[in-house]
Amino acid sequence: MSATAAGGPEHESGSRAAHGEDGDVDEAELAQFTALLEDSTEDLYEHAPCGYLSTMMDGRIAKVNTTLLGWLGYDREQLVGRKRFADLLTVGGKLYHETHFAPLLAMQHQISGIALELKGADGRRLPVLVTSVVKTGSQGHPLLIRTTIFDARDRRAYENELLHARKQAEQVGAEAERARQVAEAERARLQQVVSILQKSLLPPELPKIPGLETEVYYHPASVDEIGGDFYDLFALGGERWGFFLGDVCGKGPKAAAVTSLIRYTLRAAFQFDPDPVHTLTALDAALHERYAGEEVVYCTAITGTVTRRGEGFSVTMASGGHPPALLLRTDASVRFLSTAGGTLVGALPGPRFVSVEFTLGPGETLLLYTDGLTEARTRKGARYSEESLRDFASSLAPAGASAIINALIGLLEGFGDGLEDDTALLAIGNPAPAISPGAAL
8 A cells, every 4th residue: 555655646746747848848839830920921021932012003113022122133222113113024025014914904903924024133034923903092093003923934944845845846747747748759759650660561552353342451459569460462463363461470670570571572472473372482481581590580371362263253372370261151151261280481491381272252251360359358358269250250241341341340449458469351252243123023
């Protein structure tokens, strides 16, 4: 009991002492905080984080705080009663003040957030944001103008950075646009050259063959590259005509050079010996001779002759690795003219070319094509194929050369981006004789 009694008062005394010390700390902080709150109104005005300026209605400065004086580098005596607010502005600022700021303030008695530039005692420019309010008397008469001025140097610097970045972006954009225009002009010139060269590799028009209807179509896969598809139809004398159609491996200038060599070689070969196998053999030899020691250059091709035989035409064709020709018959049947086994022209030594002979009777049409048609991708993604072409032709037969080519043009357009390679089409038809009304009776 005595120990407890002895310890109790001592413990309470220590607690009061500790509490008293904390109380002294709290009271000291409170006193310091109270002293801060008792900061004088004059000191708040003079050392505010913004500039304060009071002017008479004519603009003469009546009062200015220390903050603004420090920013501008003036003494109070240099401004109060001696200068007007407009005197502190730059030339451009004075003009804006007289034409916009002062008239608006007179009408509205308040204007805020106006960006101006003040001119310091040393000539420095100080970007600021200005807000002014007109103080009025009890009768509503204007007495003076109170103006608050905020330092906008950081904001101006940020705005300048933005403007600089914008100018740089605009400059980069302008340069990119100029580069695009140059590239477009270059591409247009290239396309013009490609178009001219492409046309020079193809006959301008097909000759008129008495008793036959002929039609041709050429679709370049790209306007930027010269294709390697070729065709021609020409007279051989008498009632015989020669024709050929084929596809050079590759595109571009080299393919164009090869195509030119093929056309002139085949034309010359037909004049020397019109047998289609001979013409392909001569072409194969020319390719091997011209490109000896270089990368192998080859093509696929069909060559042939058409000779009048009574009401029909005798056709002899030979193929060197080319897709088989289609024959549309008068009975609406369609069949491939098989030339299987013919090798690519110019690819291998000792080539083999396969020929076929048939009669093109009245109402029948021969269709030659390159693999740009049969290897095009359909909307479903699959290749079109020779079987699909045969089925399509079956829906047209019997049909003349123009009708077939026009239908195939629509088919090609339907492929859209799926048409990845150049396509050449050549149709030779023997029109069915017209039936006169009297004959029908």
